[in-house]
Amino acid sequence: MxxxxxxxxxxxxxxxxxxxxxxxxxxxxxxxxxxxxxxxxxxxxxxxxIKTLTGHIQVHHTGYREDPVVENSIKNPAGVEAVLTAVLPPEAQWAPRVRVNAVASNARHSTGITMVGIDPSREAGVSFIGEAITEGRYLKSDDPYGIVVGKALVKKFETKVGRKLVLMSQDTEGETASRAFRIVGVYRAEMQATEKQFAFVSMPAAQQMLNLSHGISEVAVLLAEHGQAMQVANTLRAELSADEYEVNTWQELLPMxxxxxxxxxxxxxxxxxxxxxxxxxxxxxxxxxxxxxxxxxxxxxxxxxxxxxxxxxxxxxxxxxxxxxxxxxxxxxxxxxxxxxxxxxxxxxxxxxxxxxxxxxxxxxxxxxxxxxxxxxxxxxxxxxxxxxxxxxxxxxxxxxxxxxxx
Amino acid sequence: MDIVKCTKVTKTYRQDTVVVRALSGASLSIQEGGFVAIAGPSGSGKTTLLNIIGGLDYADSGRVVVDGNVLTDMSQSALAHLRLHKVGFVFQAYNLIPVLSALENVEFVMLLQGVPPAERRERAKAILDDVGLGGMYDRRPAELSGGQQQRVAVARSIVSNPSIVLADEPTANLDSKTGASLLEIMQEMNEKKGVTFIFSTHDKMVMDYARRLIYLRDGRIVEDKIRNG
Known part of the structure; x- marks a missing residue:
């Protein structure tokens, strides 16, 4: 009552x-x-x-994060790839990348960018690029001269699909390496800064240009849940030599x-x-x-x-x-x-x-x-x-x- | 047996700078089963005496015993317990809980006493039937006349079998016919159930119904007479 x-x-x-x-x-x-x-x-x-090339976990050669030069690449990725195949949960995806700072130029403009050499099919499962092509086409795995660039860069460079773009960077010998690519596709990203920063080429093209042989800069892993990162990273750390490899979670990679x-x-x-x-x-x-x-x-x-x-x-x-x-x-x-x-x-x-x-x-x-x-x-x-x-x-x-x- | 015994009870109120002496050494005894009216003009101390007997207020000095309990020595909490179990109140302005029905108003005291729902419902209905309100269980106070509301108040005051029922000018807001009917009900409850009723009043009709009449003037008992028939 x-x-x-x-x-x-x-x-x-x-x-x-x-x-x-x-x-x-x-x-x-x-x-x-x-x-x-x-x-x-x-x-x-x-x-x-996470989608803009960070992933939930990244594996690098020790020292790469402090000094991301081509010399600090993973020389023989087969060992890392074997561990990833064995340890990662079945729903996880991973992709190797070559990632170096480069200068992109055409007849009118030049600017600093990040050149990313990717395995197109694996990369599509890990980062935004697989679904982001708005003009032209996505890369093929053995595209020797194809390049995919962001809409904002295309606008800034006053260029379009089919035109040339020259990338210049430093190879493993410390020499200047350059390669002329042809724009095969244009992507859109959530942020214009991303469109201006990243240019994607095929893995073999990047490796040849930088004289890297089979070397890669990093492996990015995408998991089913954000929360799994710490546990999976710890498992990877246990399996990979700490002297040779660094394993970082998205919390460490994206402190912001x-x-x-x-x-x-x-x-x-x-x-x-x-x-x-x-x-x-x-x-x-x-x-x-x-x-x-x-x-x-x-x-x-x-x-x-x-x-x-x-x-x-x-x-x-x-x-x-x-x-x-x-x-x-x-x-x-x-x-x-x-x-x-x-x-x-x-x-x-x-x-x-x-x-x-x-x-x-x-x-x-x-x-x-x-x-x-x-x-x-x-x-x-x-x-x-x-x-x-x-x-x-x-x-x-x-x-x-x-x-x-x-x- | 004395159900109420007051000895040299005094009470003074302060209203700003004015000191009002409401009771000046009032002494009285009331026997169990009594039907007593305390009469006197406004300001004579009737309501104050009733409040002190009912444990609503403390006396400044003197001794008050109700059903063996010395009220002057009791804490607020003990007085609340005494009011709940030993004293029933009927007020001039009915004072029913407006959001509860007649039946719920009567049940409420038993709810506070912890009586099981089925039993309290049965007892509330029976007492409402006794006061002539059978069939009006679900009416809210606003849907009842003044006389009917006061009957609900009487039913509420006696439903938990208290030792005494204190009624402060119970007929003051009623016309004479309704007032007489209410007094008959209270008289019947007094005779049938043996409940002691103490009224404060200056209504001649209430005085006529009372078997004992106590006159108060200026806080003192000036006359105390037993009436026959």
Whole structure:
């Protein structure tokens, strides 16, 4: 009957209850919706990083990460490839790469780029390039002079598919190596910076140009889940000689990504608190009004023999009903609105330049995390009851004689 | 046996700088099963005396014993327990819980006492039938007349078999016919169930129903008479 009493009491002043209920609903909804957007941004930041030639794990020759020159290549990749085949989970994919800094030039322009020699079929399973060709064609495994470049580079160089592009770098002998390629395909990436930076050629073409024989710069591994990286990396470290190879996870390769995820954790928490503080004042105010309107009634309850604790409980039950109802509607609204934009995302192309500065995608897809939903609800529920304690204790302190004399 | 015994009870209120002496050494004994009216003009101390006997307020000095419990020595919590189990109240303004039905209002005290749901429902229905409200169990206070609400209040006050029922001007808001009908119900409960009723009133009709009449003036008992018939 306490719950019945609490439930009926909150509907004694419908308008006031609807106002505070709306505040709770908007609060919970905004917590869920905005945290899912923030998670979406952080997720896409990491996913973009992982897809843009990082992968979940990379294996390099020791020293390559400090000094990424061609001399620090893996001379004989067969041993690494055998370990990868034996150790990686079945759903994991991996691709070898030659990766060196180079200068790209045509008749009008020249710029610094990263030349990436790839095994086209393996690379397609690991990075974005397999699905990113918008003009021309993708590379063939033995393309001796084909090159795939980004849309932004094509625009900058005022060139197009079929035209020549000369790449120049340093070979294993320390001599200048250059090779003329013909643009066979143009790709689009999430960020223009990627389109300007990476030019893809076939593995044999890169190896010949740099006099690398069978050498490679790195092996990138893509796993089914971001979270598997640490465990798989440890297994690889155990199998590969530490003197010869370095194994790094995406968290180590993309320190900015890990930092952003931690910063977003705090952003979300602070956002929850800000929303709650605004909501908390509303809850205290409403509950206090409800209590002071019913001073006589609390006097009666005490006269009937209700102990102060029971009155605290009664007022808290009213807040409980209000909070639970608001949370149910707020959660439903949050999930529905996230579902509504989960396919199309929020297109922020108009702000693409600014977004790119922060490493964000043009389209944000929300991502609901269970822990955020749980935290939003716990913050509202627990703090909501805590702030209701003040009016509840006030109600319990009315003396029956004073309260019954109250008009 | 005395169910209530007050000895030299005093009570003073302060209203800003004004000191009001509500009770000035009132002493009285009321026997179990009594049907007693405490009468007197406004400000004579009737309600104060009733509040002190009911454990709603403390006396400044003197001794108050209700059903063997010395109220003047009891904590707030112990007084709440005493009110819940030994005292029933009927107020001038009915004071029902507006969001509960008549039946739920009557059940509420038993809920606080921890009576099992089925038993409290059965007892609440029986007592509402006794006060002539059978068939009105589900009506909320706003859907009942003043007289009906006061009958619910009487039913609530006696449903848990208290030692005493204290009624503060129970007929003040009722017309004379409804007031008489309510008094008859209380008289019947007193006779049938042996519940002690103590009223505060300045209504002549209530005084006529009482078997004992105590007059208060300026916080002192000035007359105490047993009435016959």
């Amino acid at each position: 306490f719950f019945q009493l609490g439930w009926r009491n909150i509907w004694r002043n419908r308008r006031r209850t609807l106002v505070i209920l709306t505040a709770v609903v908007i609060g919970v909804w905004s917590m869920i919706f905005l945290s899912s957007l923030m998670r979406g941004v952080a997720d896409q930041f990491v996913s973009n990083g 990504g890990s930092a952003i995820m931690k910063i977003y954790d705090w952003f979300i928490f602070i956002w929850f608190l800000v929303v709650f503080i605004a909501m908390g004042f509303g809850i205290v105010n409403t509950t206090l009004m409800a209590v002071f309107e019913r001073v006589r009634e609390f006097g009666l309850l005490k006269a009937l023999g209700m102990k102060p604790w029971w009155i605290v409980k009664e007022v808290l039950i009213e807040s409980f009903c209000l909070l639970i109802l608001g949370m149910v509607i707020g959660n439903a609204a949050g999930f529905v609105s996230v579902l509504a934009i989960s396919r199309t995302g929020i297109d922020l192309s108009a702000l693409a330049a600014g977004m790119e500065y922060w490493g964000m995608s043009r389209v944000i897809y929300p991502h609901i995390l269970g822990q955020d939903v749980m935290m939003a609800n716990l913050v509202v529920f627990i703090l909501g009851l805590v702030v209701s304690l003040y009016p509840a204790i006030k109600a319990s302190r009315f003396t029956p004689v004073e309260a019954l004399a109250h008009t």
